[in-house]
Amino acid sequence: SAVISQKPSRDICQRGTSLTIQCQVDSQVTMMFWYRQQPGQSLTLIATANQGSEATYESGFVIDKFPISRPNLTFSTLTVSNMSPEDSSIYLCSVEDKYSATEAFFGQGTRLTVV
Amino acid sequence: QQQVKQSPQSLIVQKGGISIINCAYENTAFDYFPWYQQFPGKGPALLIAIRPDVSEKKEGRFTISFNKSAKQFSLHIMDSQPGDSATYFCAASGVKDTGRRALTFGSGTRLQVQP
Incomplete structure (x- = not known):
């Protein structure tokens, strides 16, 4: 299994500002995934980050709003830019399991509130 | 075609009872079906998973039943305990x-799960 640490665990931000969320994994992984979970809702994939290449974004999510960095095989960041109250959500980092080739491990999440 | 439909939205079970959660999918290209358990303030944790070449998988009190022809799968929690109280996601x-x-x-x- 993989241990994933996310920072910060929660934050309250002013609208119009940006927040960068960090995700650190205790082992090298090829793919890292960023999800959004709105209150009481399911998980929606934002983008997939592969080290050494640009992140691939899902429909409805764009790089200008959610820029992602993946500088090495154990770390990634997601920035939520020019925030509005609609961005208030839990943001989750996930990594794939080497054996099933699908993501199986999640960080504890970052609870973001935009005021 | 990428949807996964889950029911019920909420479930109350007495301690010792059986909890059953159902999911249905449309895309026949799906080839791995995990269940996640999420406690408040935590990220989802992989509970149990199945591939479509088997009809059932059991791990302790948790069983996945898989019906490939109907494109349905379900999670059964036997002898449900108050500690099982959480949100469950199929995927x-x-x-x-x-x-x-x-x-x-x-x-x-x-x-x-009520005591």
């Missing part, structure tokens, strides 16, 4: 429109 893994493998989550079931 399906396959290649998305972006060409990359990723998970599609169901809408979640909030389970409450």
Whole structure:
């Protein structure tokens, strides 16, 4: 299994500002995934980050709003830019399991509130 | 075609009873079906998973039943305990429109086991 640490665990931000969320994994992984979970809702994939290449974004999510960095095989960041109250959500980092080739491990999440 | 439909939305079970959560999918390209358990303030944790070449998988009190022809799968929690109270998500893994493998989550079931 993989241990994933996310920072910060929660934050309250002013609208119009940006927040960068960090995700650190205790082992090298090829793919890292960023999800959004709105209150009481399911998980929606934002983008997939592969080290050494640009992140691939899902429909409805764009790089200008959610820029992602993946500088090495154990770390990634997601920035939520020019925030509005609609961005208030839990943001989750996930990594794939080497054996099933699908993501199986999640960080504890970052609870973001935009005021 | 990428949807995974989950029911019920919420479930109340008495301690010692059986909890049953159902999911249905449309995309026959899905080839891995995990269930996640999420406690408040935590990220989802992989509970149990199945591939479509088997009809049932059991791990302790948790069993997945899989019906490939009906494109349905379900989670059964035997001898439900108050500690099982959490939100459960079914998911399906396959290649998305972006060409990359990723998970599609169901809408979640909030389970409450009463003592």
